[in-house]
Amino acid sequence: MEDLGHVDPAAIPILADELNLSKADVHGVVTFYHDFRQSAPGRTTVRICRAEACQSVGAAGLVEQAKNRLGVGLGETTPDGSVTLEQVFCLGNCAIGPSVQVGDRLYGRVGPQELDRLLEVTA
Template sequence: MTSLPTRSLEDQVRSIVAEHRDKRGALLPILHAVMEDLGYVDPAVIPILADELNLSRADVHGVVTFYHDFRQTLPGRRTVRICRAEACQAVGAAKLADQAQARLGVTFGETTEDGAVTLEQVFCLGNCAIGPSVQVDDRLYGRVSPQQLDRLLDVNA
C-alpha cells in the first residue's frame, strides 16, 4: 500500500490563501484557516503570507503576535483555558490560575515539556453566571473548584 505524498507547508499555505484571498481583510480569515489546518501559525508561513498578500513581513508578524488566538508553536495534546474576566475573577479564577500554573510548571501561553497540556487564559468564556469557568479542549466547565481543576489537569483522566 502506498501513501499519498504530503503537501509542503508552502503549498498548503498558498492553497489557503487562494481560498480566502478575495475576502475583505483577508489576512485574519487566512490566519484562522492556517490555525485550523496546522494547529498553529508556523513562523515559516509569515514570509509566504506577506508575499501572497503583498504585505510586509512585519505587518503579518504584527497581526500574528497581536492577537492571542494565533499560536506560534504547536499546542499540547490538550488545551486548558481559564477564564480571567471579572465575573470569574470575583469567584476564584485567580486562585485557579495560580494553581494551574504551579501544577503544570508553565505560565499562560506555554505548553508543558512533555507536550501534554497548553495553558491559556481567556477573558470570557460566556459562562459568567456559573464561574469560575475552565475550558478543556472543546468542553466547558462551570463552578470549577480547586479539586475539580486538579482532575481536569490530569491528562490521563
C-alpha cells in the same frame, strides 16, 4: 494553521506576499490575537477565564493552582507536550464562573478539586 495548529514564523513572508501585506502587518496579527500561535500547542489546551466575573469568584487561584500542578506558566506547554495552559478574558460563561475550557469542552463553577480532576485527565 488548521493542519499544523500554528503559524510557523517562516510562513509569515509567504503569507504577506500572498495577501499583499507587509511582513510587519502579518506578524502583528499573528502575535496580537491569541487564537493564532507561533508554535505547536500541546495535545490538550486548558484555558482559564480571567475576566472580571470569573476573577471575582476565584479564577486567580485556579490559575496559580494550574501553573503549580502543571509546572508551566501561562502560554507554556508541559515538557511532554501534553498540555498548554492559557488565560483568556471571557469564555461567555459569566453566570457560572469561574470557567475553564479543556479542549473544546467548557466547564463552569470550577473549584480547586474540579480543576485537579480536569488536569489529571489531560495529563
